[in-house]
Amino acid sequence: MxxxxxxxxxxxxxxxxREIFKLLSxxxxxxxxxxxxxxxxxxTERVKLxxxxxxxxxxxPRVLQYGLTAGFPEFRQELCKYVETAGIYGAEMQNVLVIxxxxxxxxxxxxxxxNPGDVILVEDPTYLAFLQLANSYEGVCKGVKANDDGLDLNDLEEKIKKYNAKMLYCVPTFSNPTGKTYSVENRKAIAELTAKYGVIVIEDDPYSKLRFKGEYVPAMKSFDKTGNVIFISSFSKIISPxxxxxxxxxxxxxxxxMEIGKQGTDLHTPNFSQMITYEYLKRGYLAPDLEKSVKIYGDKKAAMSKAIAKYMPEEFECTDPDGGLFIWGRFPEKIDVVKVFPEAIARKVAYIQGCVFFADGSGNNYIRLNYSYANTDMIEEGIKRLGDLFKEKLAE
Amino acid sequence: MxxxxxxxxxxxxxxxxREIFKLLSxxxxxxxxxxxxxxxxxxTERVKLxxxxxxxxxxxPRVLQYGLTAGFPEFRQELCKYVETAGIYGAEMQNVLVIxxxxxxxxxxxxxxxNPGDVILVEDPTYLAFLQLANSYEGVCKGVKANDDGLDLNDLEEKIKKYNAKMLYCVPTFSNPTGKTYSVENRKAIAELTAKYGVIVIEDDPYSKLRFKGEYVPAMKSFDKTGNVIFISSFSKIISPxxxxxxxxxxxxxxxxMEIGKQGTDLHTPNFSQMITYEYLKRGYLAPDLEKSVKIYGDKKAAMSKAIAKYMPEEFECTDPDGGLFIWGRFPEKIDVVKVFPEAIARKVAYIQGCVFFADGSGNNYIRLNYSYANTDMIEEGIKRLGDLFKEKLAE
Structure with a gap:
């Protein structure tokens, strides 16, 4: 048929x-x-306990029975307290949804x-799965220019008006893929600008707790005066994906x-999952565990930065993030990282091609490098392999 | 804003x-x-173990890390075996998705x-959440007549042609809300007819394992020769919702x-949830546990049927299911069960109004009664309250 x-x-x-994830078995x-x-x-030990x-x-027995779509009430209460660590105060049960x-x-x-055809503004480059998801709703993503401070506010306003944009999606802290963080002033200005034009903002925040240097910055949601910002936080990077x-x-x-939408999607998040995260937060495990984790991430990031300086061709430029999981790098335009990828795999090292992060599919000379998963020895060895490979390519 | x-x-x-679920706290x-x-x-004890x-x-540690979208490979293997109990043989990994x-x-x-505007045929009445879900994709549901044997095949063929129907949704075993089961011949005929016209079938099967009388009937999927039937089975009613x-x-x-769609929705089903169901199946707990459960459900259903005969007005007609969770009943048309509902709540008894199960929103003189949750004493007491109430209404 x-x-x-x-x-x-x-x-x-x-x-x-996700496809590369399969390969990496x-x-x-x-x-x-x-x-x-x-x-x-x-x-591991905390979750076992x-x-x-x-x-x-x-x-x-309650854990085995059906639960409410919005989540266990006591978990939602705990989440109202939790988001205060991102600078979001005054959240009540009606403001939070377990996802x-x-x-x-x-x-x-x-x-x-x-709706199909609605324009969604995104930082260029942005989280690749967002581009795919927006696609699945037939939304049209348009890239907004960025600078060291965050989004380019003139470009943002111009594109809001030009496209009558419905939504802005961004990862303001340790952005995926760049690792960059928007300044406080930039966040405030984005919150005001989007409110002025009635643009819904998805503030995606999976990484902010993984800060190993620099100063804490409150969420953009904390500057939201009209209710146009949706703050989304995940426990995947800090408890368990x-x-x-x-x-x-x-x-x-x-x-x-969103709760009504969730009714249709999965009725509710599994109770065991909810209870694990709830207890982990309530027992105060997060702060001490994070203290250890960010030390490890900081060391791994330092190892990768050092290996990049040592092995990568000097034409390679990259970011120096204060937290999160990624370094973002650029080769001269003659390099096409998509074409090089199979050779990298043949040398048993993998990266993500930059083009998947751009709304218009450009960016074939960029790569995203994750430093959280491999250990420091593997980081050095992997970057050495990449350095050798790209030096050869540049010499071709 | x-x-x-x-x-x-x-x-x-x-x-x-879901809304009534909140009320029932x-x-x-x-x-x-x-x-x-x-x-x-x-x-409870098995899941603890x-x-x-x-x-x-x-x-x-693997349980805490990211997993594959389609599910743990060993779980998917186990599921290929599991669906043989529904008469579906020869399923391989590529045929199964953990949901x-x-x-x-x-x-x-x-x-x-x-796509928006596509026609989906449903048995009239059908699972209410399906009607909502279809709505969220802007599909248009059209009811197909049913008889004691299953779907009315003439009406089905006529409506497939009339509406150029894209899909058929049905619950062939212990249907929600009616509790009815389609015959083997009816299943075969539906599989053939939908294949002939290229109609995708969603065969929803949450209840078939809860059979307390009558004979086993294989899934409609077992008669699928062209690959147009999607069989969906849930562990919510037999292990844990x-x-x-x-x-x-x-x-x-x-x-x-569907796997690509799931990537966008939740990346993957939580690993702990997958492992619990996997181990439960692999250890062979299901068959002995079901033997006990269906006895309990059979007793509860018998208690409800008995209480209905004793307390409900004689004008009330209802189904006599061989399994599943529901009895479906009809009052004379002068009764509007939506209007009566607040009075039922005031008397501390709840039912679901029939109209939510009809594609066209008709059916205000029908109710669905669930017999699985309450104990047999509560079943008698609850039906007595309903009987008294509706007798009063009929006398008005």
């Missing part, structure tokens, strides 16, 4: 990272391609707002619409 | 059952409204196939498209 898929899905293929390949947290930073306690609780990972929050926000939990914070009407 | 929601969501409100209300499995049938074993496994509950499977199938696991079985191209 000939299968006729929907318009939204007919041209959808798997995201590059080969343990010989040193991968800078994924976005996995360091395995040694996952709180919590899981055993959940099982021993008289409340355990099955940050990805689901983005999906539900798009579902609630985007396999547990699939996160939180969306927004105006009650928006959260309610 | 004025919020302009998407076309797909602007008229979406919560499903009736009041423990004084005897609820026949939900679709919760009996709390005493949830395998499994969870503790997962935590103690040297493989545990976060049956609801997600339906959502992903709609996402893969339905709070664990949110299920499986979709279909042609590799369809499963692949």
């Amino acid at each position: 000939e299968l006729i898929f929907s318009e939204r899905m007919k041209n959808m293929n798997g995201t590059a990272t 080969n343990p010989e390949i040193i991968s800078f391609a994924g976005g996995n947290p360091a395995i040694e930073c996952l709180p 919590i899981a055993n306690d959940i099982c021993a609780s008289p409340d355990f 099955s990972g940050g990805q689901q929050g983005i999906d539900l926000a798009l579902k609630a707002f985007i 396999g547990n699939r939990t996160g939180v969306a914070v927004g105006a009650p009407e928006i959260i309610r619409k | 004025e919020l302009i929601f998407s076309e797909r969501m602007k008229n979406m409100n919560g499903t009736a059952t 009041n423990p004084e209300i005897i609820s026949f409204a939900g679709g919760n499995p009996a709390i005493e049938c949830l395998p 499994i969870a503790n074993d997962i935590c103690a496994s040297p493989d545990f 976060s509950g049956g609801q997600q499977g339906i959502d992903l199938a709609l996402k893969a196939f339905i 709070g664990n949110r696991t299920g499986v979709a079985v279909g042609a590799p191209e369809i499963i692949r498209k």
Whole structure:
């Protein structure tokens, strides 16, 4: 039978990272391609303890039964406190929705707002899975210029007006893929500008807790006076990606619409997952664990920066992030990293091609390098392999 | 700020059952409204044992890390065996997708196939959340007549042609809301007819394992020769709804498209949830546990049928299901069960209004009664309250 898929899905293929994830089941390949947290930073013993306690609780049958779509009330209460660490004060139950990972929050926000043809502004470059997701709602992504301070405000305003933009998506802290952080002033200005034009903002925040240097910056949501910003935070990078939990914070009407969208998608986040994250937060495990984790991430990032300086061709320019998981680098334009990729795999090292992060598919001379997953020895060896390879390519 | 929601969501409100679920946090209300499995049938001790074993496994860090979108390979292998119990033989890894509950499977199938305006045929009445979900993809549901044997084949063929129908959705075993089961001949005929016209079928199967009388009937999918049937099975009613696991079985191209859709929705089903269901199946807990559960469900159903005969007005007609969770009943047309509902709540008893199950919103004289959640004493008391109430209404 000939299968006729929907318009939204007919041209959808798997995201590059997910496909590479499959490839990386080969343990010989040193991968800078994924976005996995360091395995040694996952709180294995804490989660075991919590899981055993959940099982021993008289409340355990409740964990097996259906739950509310918005999440366990006590978990949502805890989340209201949790988001204060991002500078968001005064959130109440009606402002928070438990989500099955940050990805689901983005999906539900798009579902609630985007009609086919609506323009969504994104920082250029941006999170590749967002581009795919926007595609699945037939939204049209347009890139906004960025500078060291954050988004270029003139370009943002111009494009809001030019495209009558419906939405802005950004990762203001340790952006994926660049690792950059928007300044406080830039955040304030974006919040004001989008409010002025009635643009919905998805502020995606999976990485802000992974700061190993520089100063804390409050969430853009903390400068939101009209309720146009949806803040999406994930526990994947700081507790466990396999547990699939996160939180969306927004105006009650928006959260309610996203909750209705979630009813259709998965009814509710699995109770065991919710309870694990809830107990982890409530018991105060996060702060001490983060202190250890950011030390490890800082060391790994330093190892990668050092290896880049030592092995990569001098024409290679890259970012120097204060946190998060990624370094973003640029080769001279003659290099096409998509073409080089199979050779990198043959040398047992992987990166992500920059073009997947650009709204217009440009950027074939950029790569994103993840430093969280490999250990420091592997980081040095992997960067050496890449350096040798790209030096050869530049000499061709 | 004025919020302009998407076309797909602007008229979406919560499903009736989910909203009533909130109401039922009041423990004084005897609820026949939900679709919760009996709390005493949830395998609490088994799941505790499994969870503790997962935590103690040297493989545990893998549970915390990201997983593949399609699910753990060993779980998918186990699922290929599992669906043989529904008469589906020869499934391989590429035919199965782990889903976060049956609801997600339906959502992903709609996402893969339905464009705004596409017609989806449904049995009239059908699962209310399906009608909502179809709405969220701007699909148009049209009811197909049913008889004691299953779907009316003439009406089905006529409507496939009349509407150039893209899809058929049905719950062939212990249908929600009617509790009815399609005959083997009817299943075969539906599989052939839909294949002939290239109609995609979603065969939703949450209940077939809960058979307390009558003979086993293989899934419609087992008669699928062209790959047009997507079989969706859930573990919510037989292991745990709070664990949110299920499986979709279909042609590799369809499963692949649904997998890509799932990447956007939640990346993957939480690993702990997957491992719990996997171990439960692998250890062979299901068959002996089901033997006990169906006895309990059979007793509860018998208690409800008996109470109906004793207390409900003689004008009330209802089904006599061989399994599943629901009895479906009809009052004379002068009764409007939507109007009566607040009075039922005042008397501390709840049902679901029939109209939410009809594609055209008719059916205000029907009610769905769930017998799985309440105990047999509460069933008698609740039906007595309903009987008294509706007798009064009929006498008005």
